[in-house]
Amino acid sequence: MTKKKVVVGISGGVDSSVAAYLLKQQGYDVIGLFMINWHDTEGTLSGDCPWNDDLIFAELVARKLEIPFHTVDFSEQYRKRVVDYMFSEYEKGRTPNPDVLCNREVKFDLFLDAAMKMDADYIATGHYCMKEMITDENGKEIYRLMAGADKNKDQSYFLCQLSQKQLEKALFPIGHLQKPEVRQIADENGLATAQRKDSQGICFVGKVDLPVFLQQKLKSKEGAIVEIPDDLALYKTNEATQVDHEALKLLSTPYLYKAVDGVVVGKHNGAQFFTIGQRKGLNVGGKAKPLFVIATDTESNIIYVGQGDDHPGLNRKALFIKKDDIHWIRGDKAIQTGEVLHCQVRIRYRQPLQKATLYMFDEGMYIYFDKLQRGITPGQFAAWYVDEELMGSGVIQS
């Protein structure tokens, strides 16, 4: 009877601590592995060494659980695969999601490889999501990525870019638990991390002042903030009587504003530092309703804003994902050109799932929502679910 070997990514937080604990309870041969992915403290808010405390807590937990503990340094690859991507996306005026990439490229790639080299059967993380396995008619195993049982903490979204191969090796020991239960388990078992605050901000980098962080690489440059009235003639094209290919193209095309469409209400120091839907940081007051960014133009360095969260420029019913950017976790359920899929979609972390229909065409996929969606942002991931299962995802093109 050989025990199955699992390498747990121990981060120094409660979730991964309890994940390791539970695996040990379940009789696995557990190894703790701590990742160091970031050394710089430039631009971080907390200042000194963000991961130093994490390492100490991770070690404490490993000792308490009496499991072997190691560290690995992926910082070079993390920079290449996550941080560089971040900068390049922001430079293009898009808004990336580094943490989705971090999972695909680091935790479930580099880390997975490292674990396999240690002869592990599985890797495990403290994500709030669940894995299920089914077999198709040929007896082939298919893995399903399910939302976490704690609807408030569900982190399946961050894993929306995983493949079957990655999922095959993954275990999510706390996915069936509620957050308070996790804390309670940690507490009852004397894990030092029981009361530690949940982590926030870009994982591994920490909580940063984004504009300051980005200014390490991206130049700031003064430009105009232009307010677009809510009755622009452009918006009349928003109506669609039926949902066909042409209508989907139209509905998912962002409005192309010009400076003359509105009035200058202020100035900013770089359009790349702002994202669609953003309210704070514009420094423009005196309006009856708050201003939201409805578009950024990094070419001419103009930020377009609209008044109120119901501004027609901020809300759209459809978005588009390029063919190459479509990723299916459930490849066996992928739809082909001409097919549609009724499902539920979220376009950002923690957004309640939205009823929508996927329409596949040769050039890519259109997602048509039942209701208007606020702040559809290029660069972010749209993830589609059927019931509790994450079926696939893609980078929003427009």
Added chain:
RNA sequence: UGACCUAUGGUGUAAUGGUAGCACAGCAGAUUUUGGUUCUGUUAGUCCAGGUUCGAAUCCUAGUAGGUCAA
């Protein structure tokens, strides 16, 4: 240049002579393993100088600044 109007936090605006309030912006905290959103709290103001009055953002006079009409 003549007549008239206006002046309130950073911005836009409320307040029969009686506690200067609201919105937006800003700041802080909460929420959040992206960006962002949201929630809560909070800083900050009567153009200037006199006068009337128990009491002036409010009434009167002069000044300053901006605007409108007349030429």
